[in-house]
Amino acid sequence: MYKYDHIDQTLVDQRVTQFKDQVARRLDGSLAEEEFRPLRLQNGLYHQRHAYMLRVAIPYGLFNSAQLRMMALIAEKYDRGYGHFTTRQNIQYNWLTLEDTPNVLADLATVEMHAIQTSGNCIRNITSDAFAGVAADEYVDPRPICELLRQWSTLHPEFAHLPRKFKFAVNGAKEDRTVLLCHDVGIELKKNTEGQLIADIYAGGGMGRTPILGSLIKQELPWQVLPSYLTALLRVYNRFGRRDNLYKARIKILVKALGSEEFARQVEGEWLHIQNSDDNFTQAEWDRVAQHFTKPAYKSLTALSTEQVVAQAPEAEKIAFTRWLERNVSAHQVPGYAIVTLSLKPHVVVAPGDATTAQMNAIADLADQYSFGELRATHEQNLVLADVEQAKLFELWQAAKKQNVALPNVGLLTDIIACPGGDFCSLANAKSIPIAKAIQERFDDLDYLFDLGDISLNISGCINSCGHHHVGNIGVLGVDKDGQEWYQITLGGEQGNDAAIGKVIGPSFYADEIPDVMSNIINVYTQHRADDESFIQTYKRLGVAPFKEAAYKNQKNKSENAKQQGNAEVNA
């Protein structure tokens, strides 16, 4: 993975000094909270319900065991012994003090980490494929471009105060694991017929109040000119994005208002006079960065068949091990290796995406022992060991079980994506974590979950959509009605190549109704599915009607009962 040179390290160290001074000015009162706010946000620091929350950047989700140990130490030293991995591949701490944060950042800098631009109205941490560089379906390893763009966007002066936040995703594989079309800018990397690296640019995607999928605005852009093209794109947004209404300030609203063709035309216009500028990437820069993304020292191994892998387990454990292989292990580019996803979604006991200090330390050891000391954080809030020898899968599985990160539920109903919600977040209208736990409690039977197969269930505590409910096959959104917490259900959302925004099925539910509503929706699927149909396929075939009817079944029964009771009283 990428290793800082003196430029990166100096920049991060000096950023710590700068922030320390800003915090000192806030604490001595010379900097007003209103004016400090964007400064702390651009360093990932939010003021939450109970304390300060710090979001630490994990650029494109890639990190090493030393960094994970530092994340564990920070949780122990400054927080309450755990961290929360987010959908944008970052980690958050929920219980910090303002006074401590410069020290946290200084500690992070010692392992080449920071919290730069993890929040605020600027270019945010760039996300990518958690399987980058190892996925069997990869056309192009996106990591060098991610790293070049990370550097280009870091402390970019012109785009420090955009109308609103700005998120990049970069994908280079056949299957999109980045939710590319839900980003302000999605960069799809490929090779042209001459073998040159090129990019297709999608703009104007986003979730939030107005979920929109991005539009293709530029094709076959040579990789070298990404800085000038993106400067032009961001400049159009910076100059013309709305600043009068927070809810209409994202680039998606501008692209929608102008139309994607007109937006693309304006970007071309801006680009025209800078496209040959020396802002563009050079081959020397590519070489400097790409040297860090060469393949690790893979052994020359023979690929094992599933049967051979399963044979590692004693008879009594074969079924459970097979389940884990099916759900949590993916195909690797290199024969004899596999990609392992460690589930941070144990049923009921912790919030989705949380890991304790002890778990983080143990997982760091597993990374050292089984995966060249490297890890990845996924959009689904799990962790990945990307380079595991197939012959060691059983051994790793046993070790992972001890840490409670081996539940074979990756991609299943209980692999819930959830934001921290109203338990922590001051923006939230409603809690997310208890809803996730209640659903996990209801669907705790692994046989049943396996039978249901792939279903994504995403929960957001408010319309900011940090839990990405819009793209869950089933989405749950916390809403506030008369000071009470309600939950709205969307169906039909999808991420990946067939990305789609879910549709709201109707009036919202009380928290305690949600497990029954889920059961009713799932029952429609189990009753009507054709042979190998997944939930989303059945949904697409049947449409929303039967699911909607089932979701409100209990309410209908309740109101009919109430009506009958009422009639009975009148009759009496």
Next chain:
Amino acid sequence: MNTIASHQEILHFPKGGKPTLTPNEWLIWNPSQEEFQRAKLPDLDDGFHKVLLPFSWWCNQINSPNQQSDLLAKANKGQIGVWFAADDDILNHSEEIEAGKKVWSLVAAHFPIFRDGRSFSTAALLRSCFAWDGEIRAIGDVLIDQLLQGARVGFDSFALRLDQKTDVALKQFDLFSVTTQNSWRGKRTFIAETLLEETT
């Protein structure tokens, strides 16, 4: 907005130079709608001998027979500059800017509030697209923590909001010794170091 005109000192940070405080000579004229229509230049008194006019007013008046000669005469004496509002679409006024470049002594870009970054792009465009090599002043809600960004996109003078501490402000510019993207002030460190190696 008019309070900006009462600035006694301006923070100057010329390209390649050091940040210093210098006395302000410029009145920033922010006419009311009525004054805007009246098309009369403000009186230059109160010790200010030079005036920054709203760019939109300049565009309206520069071709008017009543104004043109007076404006150009003052401009030629170095008494006239323009300031761009955050929503001025400068790329749509290329002709006026190309002509104005020859006579303006100063241009400024306005920050209606510190967290509005439009004027960063205005300054960047003035430098890169219009090749303006004169002074660009940041005016309006200009705070200490915008200085570094402003200096990098193309500003070289700052009318700081009056409550800002100038001693803290002066220290902002050398916080970072490296950069990872080009700016008006120089190439990104990797490229700069490579160039240096090639020439030594």
